[in-house]
Amino acid sequence: MAETLAWRKPRQRMAPPAPRQASREMIGSSISMRSVVKTYGAFCAADRISLDVEPGEFITLLGPSGSGKTTLLNLLAGFQTIDGGEILIDGRSIAHVPTHRRGFGMVFQSYALFPNMTVSQNVAFPLRMAGVDRATSDRRVAETLEMMRLSDHARKTPFEMSGGQQQRVAIARAIVMRPKVVLMDEPLSALDRRLRESIQIEIRALHQTIGSTILFVTHDQSEALTMSDRIAVMDKGHIIQVGRPVDIYRQPQSRFVASFVGxxxxxxxxxxxxxxxxxxxxxxxxxxxxxxxxxxxxxxxxxxxxxxxxxxxxxxxxxxxxxxxxxxxxxxxxxxxxxxxxxxxxxxxxxxxxxxxxxxxxxxxxxxxxxxxxxxxxxx
The missing domain is CATH 2.40.50.140 (Nucleic acid-binding proteins)
Structure with a gap:
């Protein structure tokens, strides 16, 4: 669960990429992946991948199944160990930092909600694990539920909610600690088209509000084009092209990108x-x-x-x-x-x-x- 990184050094804020509101303070961390390698036997899921993400940036890893995008997210989260290279958060290696100490908010394709808890209890769980006092926890949960338009559902259990509402609860739980980095692994793939498009807009608006760095994984080109500051197109363990959505779509650098995106x-x-x-x-x-x-x-x-x-x-x-x-x-x-x-x-x-x-x-x-x-x- 997300909690504060005690080992992080303060660093100078960097101006976020357009079209972000430069006047708003960013709380997000920078991410730097340097020649990251991950193999499974003879199969190379991440082949010397390098990528730099600015503080407060929304970047999407886009690619077909087996391209390495979820592997890269799992390496960043600490669910898997890298076989080569390094990953830096705000300039410091996280190689020996366990998952629960990395301070990331996480949203999964399967909502992973506790079925025996109410919405409020699910959202409050990271705060409770971090030892946040009751008054602060109640205030933070109320603010987050209001932000996600869930205040009227606070006492419901996940079984009493639609898929879209459950996904908003999962997002609320991921951001309640105001993490510097939020990781999202195909969180909208189980939703129907109309609901998926609605939540895309909500996530984008939420990002503008909280300012966390978001790394979003999807195989859906429209999601990537709609939501991202930049897109990293992946295939066979490589990043093929990184750029703004408009540049990826209008000026692809290869046949693969031209064919895969749109x-x-x-x-x-x-x-x-x-x-x-x-x-x-x-x-x-x-x-x-x-x-x-x-x-x-x-x-x-x-x-x-x-x-x-x-x-x-x-x-x-x-x-x-x-x-x-x-x-x-x-x-x-x-x-x-x-x-x-x-x-x-x-x-x-x-x-x-x-x-x-x-x-x-x-x-x-x-x-x-x-x-x-x-x-x-x-x-x-």
Whole structure:
């Protein structure tokens, strides 16, 4: 359970990353992972992973099953021992600090509530274990329940509550000690979509209020994009890319990140001209277009990412459009999901807003599509 780290040295507060409110004092700790290794026999779950987290930052470990994200969280929590490298909290190694002395709040996928205790008793448990006096404990529990909108449920047991309410109790118990670091291991995966989205907003607002450093593990891309200051995308025991959600989504550095984070169209094209910041390219279907790029020396061919929502549908052919044949068309409420094949054989996925003026195209019908340089990205 979370308690104060007596061994921590005071350190100078660092300005949190945008868009955090820089005027608000951060209580969170910095985290530094340096060449962390964890193996299970011949399998390497964490392969020389390095990552720095600023005080008060909300960072998400995102990746498929088996990528190493939960292993990394368990190493940080102290549930497992590292086989190489080191983990520092506020500049000090925690290698020999037991789990219960690390001072972390923890939220698990299984809520891990005590079924024989009321909500108030569950939330008060860390305070009781830390020897906090009754008056202070009651005040802190009341404040935390109010923060999590649970005051009306204080006397209920977990069996009398919905899944979403139980998850809020688990979060309240994790933050009641105002820990410097909160670890969350896929805490929303058991909830339905609408409730999951609601609690995502609540956790984000809570983070802005308490200022703890949060390390959040998920395989859900929308959760990561919605909640994080930064995302660390993981695969096969490595961190593939770290960046702000907008950069991870719009400017991925590899095919894996482009494919894993959101839906994508990956188009192979010939480089006609490299201007440094942009390239002029020609697809197999003959479409000549510009794309953003960081590689000023690339030549030959390139893979270009075009997100489905960035593709424009044209009523008629234009100089900057290409014809495609519709192979699938689905009405999804607020959006239309269309698949179309271009003359060169490339299949495009297109997502566009449903409007009164737009009808769902018929399979086999001909459409015209286009995109601008700001809508696509050349992968490294």
């Amino acid at each position: 839906e994508s169209n990956l188009i192979e094209a010939e480089i006609l001209e490299n201007r440094g910041g942009t390239m002029r390219l020609r697809s197999r279907s003959g479409l000549v277009f510009d794309a953003q790029s960081r590689d000023a020396s690339a030549s030959g061919t390139a893979t270009v990412l075009v997100r489905p929502e960035r593709i424009a549908l044209r009523e008629t052919a234009t100089a900057d459009s290409v014809a495609a044949t519709v192979t699938s068309a689905l009405f999804m409420g607020e959006t239309l999901r269309i698949e179309a094949e271009m003359a060169g054989g490339e299949t495009l996925l297109i997502r566009c807003q449903d409007t009164a003026a737009r009808s769902l195209p018929q399979i086999g019908s001909r459409i015209h599509v286009s995109w601008g340089a700001q809508d696509c990205w050349v992968l490294a």
